[in-house]
Amino acid sequence: MAAETRERIVEAADLLFYQHGFEATSFADIAATVGISRGNFYHHFKTKDDILDGVINRRLANTEQMLDRWEIAGSDPAERIRSFIHILIVNGEKIRKYGCPVGTLSSELAKLNHTAKSDAAALFTLFRSWLCRQFERLGFGDKSDELAMHILGRSQGVATLANAFDDDRFLHHEVDLMCTWLDDQIADLTNKNNPDRE
Amino acid sequence: MAAETRERIVEAADLLFYQHGFEATSFADIAATVGISRGNFYHHFKTKDDILDGVINRRLANTEQMLDRWEIAGSDPAERIRSFIHILIVNGEKIRKYGCPVGTLSSELAKLNHTAKSDAAALFTLFRSWLCRQFERLGFGDKSDELAMHILGRSQGVATLANAFDDDRFLHHEVDLMCTWLDDQIADLTNKNNPDRE
DNA sequence: CCGAAATTAGGTCAATTGTCCTATTCTGTC
């Protein structure tokens, strides 16, 4: 079946793009991983950029699905945000080896002046607006987007340094700090709404 | 003169590696930028990795020089840390276009499984130990390295997102937050040392 | 079972890559 082969190609490309980068991954690499001939590629993807498109769309779909799963899990928005923060630990090993899939792809495409850079940024937007929604539900109002960007940036920085230093302890420590930060934000907000002196 | 040509090559390579990445920059690109023949390269650098070495050493030297300049500027350690934070604004335009030179190089080399990855990480270490020293002088003792890594990570995350979204307002806002965070840390420390009730 | 369409394999293509060689030009010393 064609759709299945296509799916296998995108899946392999996704992994290779993550592990070695978009530019450093060749058609031959993907073909060898999937176990099909190079020529077969052209039937499913006309250009390398098409494969990138497929990979980004796959990531978008997977991410959306993950975020939806967290949203219907019934827990409160704060718990959902903690789920986001804990991706750093869940995917800790991969992050220490290859960095954050979203951030590193976005950076690479920016340097390549690639048309798909905005598509990669859409992946960030997915997380951003999801986080923003959670903060809004917690009652942060107009500050929600700022807070979403803040925590998104924090996790990006943690991923970059954990990768550069291959440091697991740092990663865990910063995750704790981010959770503490979240608790403080929520405490500040409730204090502001119920200003009971002393 | 040979040393001058070599310097021009490294300088051009430094810029190109930053703007387009290490792998995406070819010998021909550098030669064209410097304005010398490709063959002339081999006289100064045997392999591409040699050029990378030269670029990293150049960055190490420049960074060390910058940090030294900040250190003898006579201001207090807190002011020096603020100087570090404000690189994000000083280099804001470049960062929005190409990301952080240190972080993006480190990420790329990690994906390429390149031997020089540890050399690139040494650039991070330069900032890390410098920041650590400033925190120690402020009296943070054993916590100094954690704080240094924290602020290093924050700036990395800010650079990544400012690049992904090409967002200058976010960059400025996060710089403000980092400065506030620094002030809070210092305030907490003095409170701890002078526990005068009320 | 047939034949058309979808799928796959294998190979070709020009362009580019990093590497390397040789011939020429420049530079400084006796």
Added chain:
DNA sequence: GACAGAATAGGACAATTGACCTAATTTCGG
């Protein structure tokens, strides 16, 4: 001013790249 060594230019080299084509095979509706 001659000459050795450094510096430069220009090209050759095999290997790899993304892209493309054609022929063989598979799949499936009638």
